[in-house]
Amino acid sequence: MGQIIADLGGELITLFLSVLGMLPYLALYIGLILFALFVYTQIKHRLSPVQDFTSLKTVTFGDESAVVSNKAASVISVVLIFVIWGAFTGSAWLPKFLHAPGPFLGDARFTYTLETADGETAQAQVAVRVHEAGQKPDAPVVDGNEGLAQNDTLVVQAYRSKLLRWDANDVVTRKDGAKIVAVNATPISRDADVDVGFGRVALTDKGTLNFEPDKGWQMENIWLPAPESVWQRLISVSRDGYQNVTLAEHLSYSLFRVIVGFALGAAVGIPLGYAMGLSNWFRGWFDPIVEFMRPVPPLALIPLVIIWAGIGEQGKIILLFLAALWIMAIGARSGVSGVKISKVHAAYSLGASKRQILRHVIIPNSLPEIFTAARVAMGVCWGTVVAAELVAAEKGVGKMIVSASKFQDTDIVLMGIILIGIIGFGIDMLMRWAEQYLVPWKGKG
Structure with missing residues (x-):
């Protein structure tokens, strides 16, 4: 137990340090948001300087129905993300x-100081050439050096x-007791690296030198490809497909699974939620089941669903059905209770029957909660279908992503993630439009 607590404590410290390292970037992003808000406010004020009663809002702060998405802020947000x-x-x-500052590329030199077992010292230069990936440049030319240490060359790829x-061409070697004691006149040891301006030089346990060129702030393509790389890959995959499957097939299979699974979950979950909200008996019967299954992540059910229904379409749809079922049931129950x-x-005072109250009072007033639950359930279904396709699928966006990750095709992985987000956003926007059309009374009491 003590070891477990110590390990968890170490993980928490590492996480805390990681969060601290991200704070400057988070502060910069928040600063950009506030700066964009200030500029937008000033421009809007200059374009519409009239300040009379017609320009004042008639709603009070906190009125949810008065808060709508600012289109200018949305455009600026998306553009800013792409700029970053x-x-x-x-x-x-x-x-x-x-x-942002990129990695060092080009030629540079640094000097190391060699010390023999007798205490005699000598210096030599190392000519470094840093090149981009895919290139095979020649080694730089160095002059001869008279003495114990000879000049060296080093060709390194960026990142x-x-x-x-160093002793491959020196008069004295590590076997003779020689060692490196300084780089650019700065003492070096196994615990102290030396910054040479265009990179860092470290001393390994075996006494050799390890040079790492400066990486700058830009990400390597294998970690985060540029937007144009993802766009070009999207065009090529749309035209030629990926692993003998077209992009349209990948997307259509995933979308079909999500829609069918969500529809089944809503068809069962909404009546179940109404029953729990209207009947003490149904509430007592199903409440333990719903509350037990609600915190269980759908991904934890994947092995069980595979055992029950196999790795075909039935298993994936059952998994998505279970992912949407509990969310829709809780949404409908909450809508009725609210x-x-x-x-x-x-309604009773006007002589309405129970059926009329359900039709004209309970259902209309619970629809906002149901639509909110549907948007949440659709997002969960998207995440679940991708995870299910990672485990077992021949077609689908998740299958494409996991296959691309095995070959380190980060541009395809990022392309799949963006497509999932765009489709999910589109579905959410359709639900918002349907909610505005079908439930115009939301937020109006």
């Missing part, structure tokens, strides 16, 4: 003055490191 993405990947779509066996009792009493 392009800046930290050196995108050709952005002017170079917007690029990589390389060992320098109906104002004054409306029910008013």
Whole structure:
């Protein structure tokens, strides 16, 4: 137990340090948001300087029905995300003055100091050439050096490191007791690296030198490809497909699974939620089951569903059905419980029957909660179908992503993630439009 607590404590410390490292970037992003808000406010004020009673809002702060998405803020937010993405990947779509500092490329030199077993010292230069991935440049030319230490060359790819066996051409070697004691006149040891301006030089346990060129702030393509790389890959996959399956097939299979699973979950979950909200017996019967299954993540059910229904379409749809079922049931139950009792009493006083109260009072007033639950359930279904396709599928966006990750095709992985987000956003927007059309009374009491 003590070891477990110590391990968890170490993980918490590492997480805390990681969060601290992200704070400057988070502060910068928040600063950009506030700056964009200030600029937008000033421009709007100058374009519409009239300040009379017609320009004042008639709603009070906190009125949910008065808060709508600002289209200018949405456009600026999306553009800013792409600008940040392009800046930290050196995108050709952005002017170079917007690029974050990139990795060091080119030729440079550093000097190391050798010390023999007798205490005699000598110096030699190392000519370094850092190149981009895919290139095979020649080694730089160095002059001869008279003495115990001879000049060396080193060719390194950007974002990589390389060992320098400095004694391969020296008069004295490590076997003779010689060692490196300084780089650029700065003492070096196994615990103290030396920054040479264009990279760092470290001393390994075996006494060799390890050079790592400066990476700058830009991300390597294998970690985060530039926007144009993802766009070009989207065009090529749309035209030629990926692993003998077209992109349209991948997307249609995933979308079909999500829609069918969500529809089945809603068809069962909404009546179940109404029954739990209207009947003490149904509430007592199903409440333990719903509350037990609600915190269980759908991904935990994948092995059981595979055992029961196999790896075909039935298993994936059952998994999505279970992912949507509990969310829709809780949404419908919450909608029924949230109906104002004054409306029910008013309907009874007018002579309404239970069926009329259900039709004209309970269902209309519970629809906002049901639509909110549907949007949440659809998002959960998207995440679940991708995870299910990661485990067992021949077609689907998740299958495409996991296959691309095995070959380190990060641009395809990122393309799949973006497509999932765009489709999910589109579905959410359709639900919002349907809610505005079908439930125009939301937020109006």
